[in-house]
Amino acid sequence: MKTLTFLSRQAPFGTSNAKACLDMVLASAVFEQRVNYIFMDEGVWQLVRGHEPAGIHAKNTMAALQALELYGVENVFALEESLTERNLSLAHLQIPVRLCTRAELSSLIKTSDVVTAL
């Protein structure tokens, strides 16, 4: 078993990066690997509840975040400073996540076999 870490750094709509990252996370989980899913920078917007993307004819891919637990993806993190910079808190988020600091992020990356940033 390997540790695969994903850094999701883009907003949920506007580019396909968020969906691409989520798909990789789910595929890794299906292969029963240790997965760290980390939301940082603009990526923290994916976690915010209440998106209504039908208004821009986009699919609500972030609804699939609710399924992470079912897939066994338990290590879901948000970079605390990315939330703070955007005046967001845990109360705004649609799923429970662990907050991490820059130092904790470094150690998560250091202890991973593969790191993918999207």
Added chain:
Amino acid sequence: MIISVMVTGSPVSQQSAQTALSFCQAALSAGHQIYRVFFYEDAVQLGSALNVAPQDERNLNAAWSEFVKQYELDAVICVASALKRGILNDSEASRYQKPAANLAEGFDISGLGQWVDACLNSDRVVSFGA
């Protein structure tokens, strides 16, 4: 060392697909082994046999196709990314009743599981384009 490479950047609007090709050539020259190259998101456009490069520019699709054939590399185009962008092999073209297939020689179309498999079987996985 066993290396796998993921390419995500568009071959026509980003440098990453060329950088990835140069990296793979350097890795092989240095005696490393390439387990798989996985093309994801806009990088699947590299699998099109129908692109036309201006005369004074490099045809990166042709360069990649030649490279993977020459070294018999496992070059996998992500199926979900490919279908959306109109990159089809014969079986996908017939499955979706499209007028033509356009997958270049040397590439296979398969799923994200191939990327996870590459992660499990490689010493290093290097991404280009994100």
